[in-house]
Amino acid sequence: MIDHPTSGIGGVVFDVNETLSDMAPMAGAFEAVGAPGSLAKTWFAGVLRDGFALSTVGDSERFAAIANDQLRVVLHSARIRGSLDQAVESILDKMRTLSLHPDVAGGVRALTGDGLQVLTLSNGSSDLAARLFAEAGLREEVSHLLSVEDVSLWKPAEQAYRLASEASGLALGQLLLVAVHPWDIHGAARAGMRTAWINRTGEPYPTYFAAPDLVVHSVSELADAIRSTR
Secondary structure: OOOOOOOOOOEEEEOOOOOOEOOOHHHHHHHHOOOOOOHHHHHHHHHHHHHHHHHHOOOOOOHHHHHHHHHHHHOOOOOOOOOHHHHHHHHHHHHHOOOEOOOHHHHHHHHHHOOOEEEEEEOOOHHHHHHHHHHOOOHHHOOEEEEHHHOOOOOOOHHHHHHHHHHHOOOHHHEEEEEOOHHHHHHHHHHOOEEEEEOOOOOOOOOOOOOOOEEEOOHHHHHHHHHOOO
16 A cells, blocks of 8 residues: 555644734735725735845845835835835735734644644744734644744745655645645645645636645645645
């Protein structure tokens, strides 16, 4: 009998931004300062792009610093209300007060109920993940809140994923990386992790990235999907 690619999983490692946090309110944050709501996605994509670019050449910068400067770039041509400094701070404040997607709480509890270790691994600060889980009453469900700031290279660099293995005490092959971002899935697979793609929107998966081992529509489906492979 051939084992399923996700058999033997001992831990589940969640990406944070978009995967766990609901970033839909960010469009309203842009609109509140007079900018088009569509700039929210442009801004976030620019933050990731520049973080990846720095990692490619072996450099790094904190997510918050890149987010701040990218806001100034995308707001430069917008007819914002008030000063640029005020607009930037207002938008970043919204980013700091996002909530978990509705499917996360029950899904995480199901995973820990099955004896799986749950961790987070973010390109941003671990403080954001800590607040998200604390406000949802889930902090005790998570063993480690990890940030790439501890290895100075952003995901999808292999060193970032190794951080989860070191913290959990599990081999990379025993860890399941869960993300909404195909680039994160690809990086984790290259590092030797199992992968699960959360596809809440029904969009197609890019064929140039390594395919995920599991595809689910929500975190609440994840525990059942893992059980079916054991």
